[in-house]
Amino acid sequence: MPDAKTWEDHWRDEHTPWDLGSFSPAIDELPDLLPLRNKRILVPGCGRGYDAFRLAQLGAKVTGLDLAPSARRPFHEAQKQFEPFETPPRLFIGDFFGDEWRAEASAVARTESAKTPDTDEFRFDLAWDYTFLCALPRHLLLSWADRYREILQPNAHIASLVFPIDPKKPRDDGPPYALDPEELIQAFDGRLRLIYRNPPRKSPPSRQGKEELMIWSIID
Numbered sequence: 468m469p470d471a472k473t474w475e476d477h478w479r480d481e482h483t484p485w486d487l488g489s490f491s492p493a494i495d496e497l498p499d500l501l502p503l504r505n506k507r508i509l510v511p512g513c514g515r516g517y518d519a520f521r522l523a524q525l526g527a528k529v530t531g532l533d534l535a536p537s538a539r540r541p542f543h544e545a546q547k548q549f550e551p552f553e554t555p556p557r558l559f560i561g562d563f564f565g566d567e568w569r570a571e572a573s574a575v576a577r578t579e580s581a582k583t584p585d586t587d588e589f590r591f592d593l594a595w596d597y598t599f600l601c602a603l604p605r606h607l608l609l610s611w612a613d614r615y616r617e618i619l620q621p622n623a624h625i626a627s628l629v630f631p632i633d634p635k636k637p638r639d640d641g642p643p644y645a646l647d648p649e650e651l652i653q654a655f656d657g658r659l660r661l662i663y664r665n666p667p668r669k670s671p672p673s674r675q676g677k678e679e680l681m682i683w684s685i686i687d
């Protein structure tokens with residue numbers, strides 16, 4: 468698994484071959500599937516943040532998260548292309564599996580809303596997961612699901628645009644690690660319930676036929 472240094476090197480060296488230069492077109496399908504307005508959405512492994520910015524344009528309160536400190540500047544540069552926002556997305560630098568960024572996010576949430584309980588148990592309403600799950604090796608699949616169960620509301624959803632679906636690619640060759648929707652359904656049994664799956668209506672040309680939009684709800 469690439470460690471934090473490897474991701475940081477990618478960003479510092481400006482070697483980001485995964486970067487599409489735009490948000491994922493599948494995001495524009497979400498308003499027909501899930502309420503987004505004013506929902507607190509986490510975008511882990513957000514990189515340059517295009518998806519986070521698009522979700523914010525659609526009225527969500529978005530938190531981007533990335534492990535690499537050097538992703539911060541490109542995120543803020545990309546942000547300018549999407550402004551203005553009702554609520555500008557926030558970026559935290561940290562490990563999805565770690566707790567420091569979450570404490571920071573909780574503190575921010577407390578200052579933003581009197582209704583947010585005064586605990587570190589701040590949870591998101593929704594996650595948008597694209598090119599993050601495939602950045603993790605297969606042995607972290609269940610940790611990925613369990614982490615979402617910790618940081619999302621009990622009635623929350625994970626909207627995952629599963630990519631790359633590539634049966635011919637060796638499973639330990641990555642990132643990106645190839646994903647198999649059927650395997651995910653089996654692996655997450657008892658943890659996450661699949662409520663929607665379909666290929667997105669539109670994929671970037673190089674990713675055509677290799678993506679599937681899967682929406683999960685948390686099982687208590």
Ligand SMILES: C[S@@+](CC[C@H](N)C(=O)[O-])C[C@H]1O[C@@H](n2cnc3c(N)ncnc32)[C@H](O)[C@@H]1O
Pocket residue numbers: 474475485486487511512513514515516532533534535538561562563564597598599602
């Ligand atoms: C393949 S890139 C995708 C970036 C962005 N989603 C995109 O499509 O342009 C994966 C991103 O996840 C970040 N990342 C990897 N492991 C992470 C972790 N454990 N916690 C938070 N971010 C992580 C990397 O720094 C990198 O920016």
